[in-house]
Amino acid sequence: MTSYLRSWLYSGTSSSAAAGSGHDDTSLDVPTLARISPPPDDEEDEGDETETERDNDLPPAFPALNSAQRMKSSSVPKFLTDSQLMPPPPPPSLAIRQPGVPASSSLAVPTRTEKAPTKSKKGKKVELAPGYGPLDWAALKSSGVDLRGVDTLLRIPPSVLKQHRKRDDAWSAFNGKVYNITPYLQYHPGGEKELMRVAGRDGTKLFAETHAWVNAEFMLDSCMVGFLIPEPAARDSD
Numbered sequence: 001m002t003s004y005l006r007s008w009l010y011s012g013t014s015s016s017a018a019a020g021s022g023h024d025d026t027s028l029d030v031p032t033l034a035r036i037s038p039p040p041d042d043e044e045d046e047g048d049e050t051e052t053e054r055d056n057d058l059p060p061a062f063p064a065l066n067s068a069q070r071m072k073s074s075s076v077p078k079f080l081t082d083s084q085l086m087p088p089p090p091p092p093s094l095a096i097r098q099p100g101v102p103a104s105s106s107l108a109v110p111t112r113t114e115k116a117p118t119k120s121k122k123g124k125k126v127e128l129a130p131g132y133g134p135l136d137w138a139a140l141k142s143s144g145v146d147l148r149g150v151d152t153l154l155r156i157p158p159s160v161l162k163q164h165r166k167r168d169d170a171w172s173a174f175n176g177k178v179y180n181i182t183p184y185l186q187y188h189p190g191g192e193k194e195l196m197r198v199a200g201r202d203g204t205k206l207f208a209e210t211h212a213w214v215n216a217e218f219m220l221d222s223c224m225v226g227f228l229i230p231e232p233a234a235r236d237s238d
């Protein structure tokens, strides 16, 4: 068996059979790889004539010059020249804009308005007499002066409210509470006339339509005379 193997190996056809033989024959002269398949001759020039031209600092080509990848296709990336590249985009339209010229696209304040401002339909503030400003009213209402004209808070039906519609005795109801508005008339920024429109009646709606942001409950707290109640069926005031 051994002699058979030896003769087979020395024939030089293959070396793989030696490893798979399963025999521990150390005397076997296992052929080297060099004998069977010599290394490929990848050193093209052995450094004799082109050694001087080559820059030794250059990195090796990738893929390698003789690689299968390079042989198979010619898709090796190349650097394109300017003429081969895609042309640059056209300049943006804004680039042709002259600075400060078109008024329509400018952020500057327009020199004139298109329409004349319209007057407010809802009336406007009146000039208050000196000493009748908001701070004067605030001072008066917290001064302790009696602005109610009644000793106790009353339950007031609309028929009673109606009786207090004179300038020197004006009551009005706002949000279910009845106030003596006479002391406030001269302090009202909308004017006496406007405020007298609600004298003797419920002014909640008109007030809300004019200036819902005004806190009448606070401004008139010291003028409160009572609460608005529905008209009683029986004729019995108070």
Ligand code: HEM
Residues within 6 Å of the ligand: 120, 122, 123, 124, 125, 126, 174, 181, 184, 188, 189, 190, 191, 194, 195, 197, 198, 203, 206, 207, 210, 211, 214, 215, 216, 219, 220
């Ligand atoms: C007694 C309750 C009322 C109080 C406490 C009161 C208070 C005020 C206050 C504080 C302002 C100034 C508002 C502001 O500067 O923004 C004002 C303005 C005015 N109020 Fe009254 N108001 C009352 C009732 C009324 C009523 C019932 C009317 C309408 C019938 C009225 C008509 C006006 C008008 C037309 C202005 C001017 C609005 C403007 O600035 O253009 N107010 N009122």
